[in-house]
Amino acid sequence: MDPNISEFMARIRELETRIEREAQARRQQWQADFEAHKVRFEAEVLAQQKRFKMGLLRYVLSADWRSVLSVPFIYPVIVPLLLLDVSVTVYQWVCFPLYRIPRVKRSKYFVFDRTHLEYLNLLEKINCAYCSYGNGLVAYAREVVGLTEQYWCPIKHARKVMQAHPHYHGFADYGDAEHYREELARLRQELADMKPR
Numbered sequence: 001m002d003p004n005i006s007e008f009m010a011r012i013r014e015l016e017t018r019i020e021r022e023a024q025a026r027r028q029q030w031q032a033d034f035e036a037h038k039v040r041f042e043a044e045v046l047a048q049q050k051r052f053k054m055g056l057l058r059y060v061l062s063a064d065w066r067s068v069l070s071v072p073f074i075y076p077v078i079v080p081l082l083l084l085d086v087s088v089t090v091y092q093w094v095c096f097p098l099y100r101i102p103r104v105k106r107s108k109y110f111v112f113d114r115t116h117l118e119y120l121n122l123l124e125k126i127n128c129a130y131c132s133y134g135n136g137l138v139a140y141a142r143e144v145v146g147l148t149e150q151y152w153c154p155i156k157h158a159r160k161v162m163q164a165h166p167h168y169h170g171f172a173d174y175g176d177a178e179h180y181r182e183e184l185a186r187l188r189q190e191l192a193d194m195k196p197r
Helices: 003-029 043-050 056-061 065-099 122-152 177-193
Strands: 032-035 038-041
Touching: 056 122, 065 122, 122 177
Parallel strands: none
Antiparallel strands: 032 038
């Protein structure tokens, strides 16, 4: 990998760490403790949150008509999402061992912690779970596809890639025919050396 890109990637990781530390400080401000992937609020914080909860009936009756109109188009998307989830999971369980790539731990990509927020009513919690599932699934699928791309075709594109996956910047340069085969071997070895995540 180009040394400049390696340096930039290290700086990005450092910034991401700093952002997470700041987010953690904000969570502590709201007195949210995390225990084994579960959120726990102190009783007085929960009582304070409940004061801001909008009842389900009031929530539905005060909904914007555009939101109500979109409901039949939102929820059916769960079917293709579930199909994608099953497909990606089966694919990696079958193919990754063949490629000597450690499997991606699916559960690390799904975060369902908004159900612990007492200021959300049941419908809001369902909506939050739906969005968490969709975004988690896309992140999970992106990681599986990114690792697959690193195995089969780890070449950068000539054009800019919008929000490239984390492995992309280590790929072989576009048009570098002379070094492609050795870069391919190096990148495949990196995959084989990865610890299970």
